[in-house]
Amino acid sequence: xxxPVIIRSHSPVISVFSVGGNQxxxxxxxxxxxxxxxxxxxxxxxxxSQTDTNFSSMTWGCAGDGSLVHTCTAPVTFAxxxxxxxxxxxxxxxxxxxxxxxxxxxxTVVAPTPTT
Numbered sequence: 337x338x339x340p341v342i343i344r345s346h347s348p349v350i351s352v353f354s355v356g357g358n359q360x361x362x363x364x365x366x367x368x369x370x371x372x373x374x375x376x377x378x379x380x381x382x383x384x385s386q387t388d389t390n391f392s393s394m395t396w397g398c399a400g401d402g403s404l405v406h407t408c409t410a411p412v413t414f415a416x417x418x419x420x421x422x423x424x425x426x427x428x429x430x431x432x433x434x435x436x437x438x439x440x441x442x443x444t445v446v447a448p449t450p451t452t
Contacts, residue, residue, distance in 0.1 A: 346426040347432055349377040350439035353405070363443035368435060370406040372441060373400070380425040382406040388440070391424040391432035402428070414446040 353373040356365025374382055381401040385393035398408035410421060423439040426432035433439075 345431070347434070347437055348380040348382075348427050348432065350382070350423050350425055352398070352423075352439060352441055355441060355443045359451055361442070365443065366446050366448045368413045368415070368445050369447070370414070370443070372398075372410075372423065374406045374408065374423055374425075375405065376404055376425050376427075378427055379403055380406075380427045382408065382425040384408045384410060384421050384425055384441075386410070386412075386419075386421060388422045388435045388438055389424075391426045394422075401419065402452045407426050414445045416445050418442065418444050431434055438452040 353359065353375050355363035355369030355372055356367040358365055372384060378380040379402050384396045384398065385394040393435055396408065396410055400405040400406035421441045422443060424433040
């Protein structure tokens with residue numbers, strides 16, 4: 337019995353599940369160190385960066401290597417305002433995203449409401 341062989345020629349497809357707990361785009365959060373929760377169409381390892389580059393050049397790793405769900409946290413504090421993070425992943429076959437197909441994640445950090 338011959339089994340079909342699936343050869344993938346495209347990098348993992350990345351979707352944003354949430355930014356700072358917000359599941360709806362446009363993403364807004366009062367969290368200045370938000371978690372970026374991503375999903376992929378197949379098991380992969382993911383990274384994030386403030387620079388739109390290939391997976392191998394990104395240094396901020398995400399939890400969930402080898403799975404379909406990835407939780408990423410940037411090691412920086414974001415000031416209130418608009419920002420963008422780029423997500424890139426690589427599957428077990430070594431096929432990785434790059435600047436032409438990374439997931440761009442625009443988000444806004446809003447100043448927390450002061451308490452009195």
